[in-house]
Amino acid sequence: MMNLQKKKLYTLLALVALFVILFICNMLLSPYHMRIINLVGINIALVVSLNLTNGFCGVFSLGHAGFMAVGAYVAAILSLPLVKKAIILPELPKWLGSVELSFLPSLIIGGLVAAICALIIGYPVLRLRGHYLAVATLGFLVVIQVVITQLQDFTRGARGINGLTQYTNTWWVWIFTCITIYVVWRIINSAYGRGMMAIREDDLAAEAMGVNLTKYRLLAFCVGAFFAGIGGALWAHLITVVTPLSFSYDRTFSLVVMSVIGGMSSITGGVVGASLMTLVPELLRNLEVGITVGGISIPPLYGISQIVLSVVLIIVIIVRPKGIVGSREFSWNLFKKKKWNTMNQMEN
Amino acid sequence: MASSILEVDKVTKYFRGLKAVSDYSLTLEKGVIAGLIGPNGAGKTTVFNLLTGVFTPTSGTIRLHQQDIAGQRLDQIVSLGMARTFQNLRLFTKLTVLDNVLVAAQINKDYGFWAAIAGLPSFKKGEKDLRERASALLEDMGLLHLADELSGNLPYGDQRKLEIARALATGPRVLLLDEPAAGMNPRESQELTETIRIIRDKYDLTILLIEHDMHVVMNLCDNIQVLSYGEIIAEGKPADIRSNQQVIEAYLGRAAANA
Structure with a gap:
């Protein structure tokens, strides 16, 4: 075992290294590549927060994209410059039409509104279990899309809100990613996380040991929604457009796939899953165009990336049904003992 | 009585038409180890589930420290000082x-x-x-x-x-043990008997236990209740229970009891 001081130092060094690398990337790489790096960061945060709800607490939610949508729209409406707002959303009520918040408060309010939505729908829905809960949260996703499409005065309906300022940059994304990981790590290494895992293992026994099911489930659900809301808002201000279709089934399922591939009840799993499933499709996309390697030219193979990805998914699920990382967790001891530690042995 | 820590009065539980437990009453004095025995399916675990809030009684009252707890949630009852173990292990x-x-x-x-x-x-x-x-x-x-x-x-x-x-x-005052010796060999259950006494004294507990191992029950319990088809058919000291005709019938059948 390494001592705590040393681990803290290593973690700090790793963080500094990460941001130095990002800084260098920012200078050297093209906007296209930086966009991918930013999407990796956002996806990591989204999947790690999804893992808290789905993996650690066992509340299998398919509503993550719904919370992203809420966060994205709220932040977009709040941060839209007044001039544009008057043109794009003339029907907004006065108090909203005359507000232009800077990015940080917009993000936080976006996250909070998403968390409040989670609280409201969570209270009745979290009494359900397993498939029923998954279907109910999927229902929430549908409701959110319908509401967004119909609330024309606030959202411009199906046309979406465009012309958002591109506030989101590498720093916003990766600081948010680090905060998300830190908060989730703190939660799972506290009484709250243990209570959540106990609920996942056996909810009756957890309740019989004094764990308040509703409270802990709601907590996991709302924290997940909060980060999903901010993630959605960051995403919106990266792409600069939000439409009801930005956050549909596709997005929920791709997040769930990332989570399952990496390992649902592990932060490390979330990071690995999100990184792989964001990067690999982008790499494969290059194949579709067709490349010439050493005189041998490969013709364009349209759709090959999706086929390869699907095959990889099937293989991973067969070979490692609990995900690439499983429920293990990264630890600095790894380098010393050459052995993975289960997360429960991690020190606080 | 002032020293009774758990008072159960005429608790009845129906599952639809089926009467699982009827008119179950119990008064536990502080520091006592009480036993609940009976044939399989007699409703013993149902009694535990009623006491700890898994099920809500159809009628009757359950008082822990003079406080009515019938119908409260499990986690609320635990925090009031009554904890349990499970017959079919429910560890995380x-x-x-x-x-x-x-x-x-x-x-x-x-x-x-x-x-x-x-x-x-x-x-x-x-x-x-x-x-x-x-x-x-x-x-x-x-x-x-x-x-x-x-x-x-x-x-x-x-x-x-x-x-x-x-x-x-969970820091209980009352501990409910559901078949703590199940699956143990005689030596292990002997040790367990000792352990239960020790923790009773150390943590100032009142214990109610369900057990099929008669050695454990007869050794450990101050009082025993016998449940059959959801009703208490006998109640008393271990020695009385051992010789009670109705108890022998319930366990072994009438013919065997008369033999």
Whole structure:
């Protein structure tokens, strides 16, 4: 075992290294590549927060994209410059039409509104279990899309809100990613996380040991929604457009796939899953165009990336049904003992 | 009586038309070890489920420390001081032995959500206290050397002990043990009998236990109730129960009792 001081130092060094690398990337790489790096960061945060709800607490939610949508729209409406707002959303009520918040408060309010939505729908829905809960949260996703499409005065309906300022940059994304990981790590290494895992293992026994099911489930659900809301808002201000279709089934399922591939009840799993499933499709996309390697030219193979990805998914699920990382967790001891530690042995 | 810690009065439970438990009454004096026995399907575990809030009684009252608890949630009843173990082990098998106990111990945690997220000193101190308490309990049950094992990997007997350690961690005044000696060999159940006495004294407990192992029951219990088809058919000291005609009939059948 390494001592705590040393681990803290290593973690700090790793963080500094990460941001130095990002800084260098920012200078050297093209906007296209930086966009991918930013999407990796956002996806990591989204999947790690999804893992808290789905993996650690066992509340299998398919509503993550719904919370992203809420966060994205709220932040977009709040941060839209007044001039544009008057043109794009003339029907907004006065108090909203005359507000232009800077990015940080917009993000936080976006996250909070998403968390409040989670609280409201969570209270009745979290009494359900397993498939029923998954279907109910999927229902929430549908409701959110319908509401967004119909609330024309606030959202411009199906046309979406465009012309958002591109506030989101590498720093916003990766600081948010680090905060998300830190908060989730703190939660799972506290009484709250243990209570959540106990609920996942056996909810009756957890309740019989004094764990308040509703409270802990709601907590996991709302924290997940909060980060999903901010993630959605960051995403919106990266792409600069939000439409009801930005956050549909596709997005929920791709997040769930990332989570399952990496390992649902592990932060490390979330990071690995999100990184792989964001990067690999982008790499494969290059194949579709067709490349010439050493005189041998490969013709364009349209759709090959999706086929390869699907095959990889099937293989991973067969070979490692609990995900690439499983429920293990990264630890600095790894380098010393050459052995993975289960997360429960991690020190606080 | 002032010293009675748990008073159950005429509790009845119907599942649709089926009467599972009828007019079950019990008065537990402080410090007593009471036994609940009866043939399979007599409703013993249903009684536990009624007492701990898994089921709500159809009628009747349950008073813990003079407070009516019928219809309260499990976690509320635990926090009022009545904990239980499960007949068919319900450990958190993918958590470590220590974490299993910590989950139960944290009913008395003294830090909040924001302190945990910020990693405040109150959180660190709270966690340290919880760990110390949990370790002490594991030591009492002879499980401390297994603290970092996944609880699902423990041998059966140790899992039973862990169930008790976990229930104790909630800081109960009344402890309900559902077949604590099930699956144990005679030597293990003898040890368990001793352990139950020791924890009763050390933690100032009142214990109600369901058990099929008559050695354990007769050795340990001050009072015994016999349940058959959801009704109490006999109640008294171990010696009285052993010679009670109705009890022998319920267990062995009338023909055997007359033989």
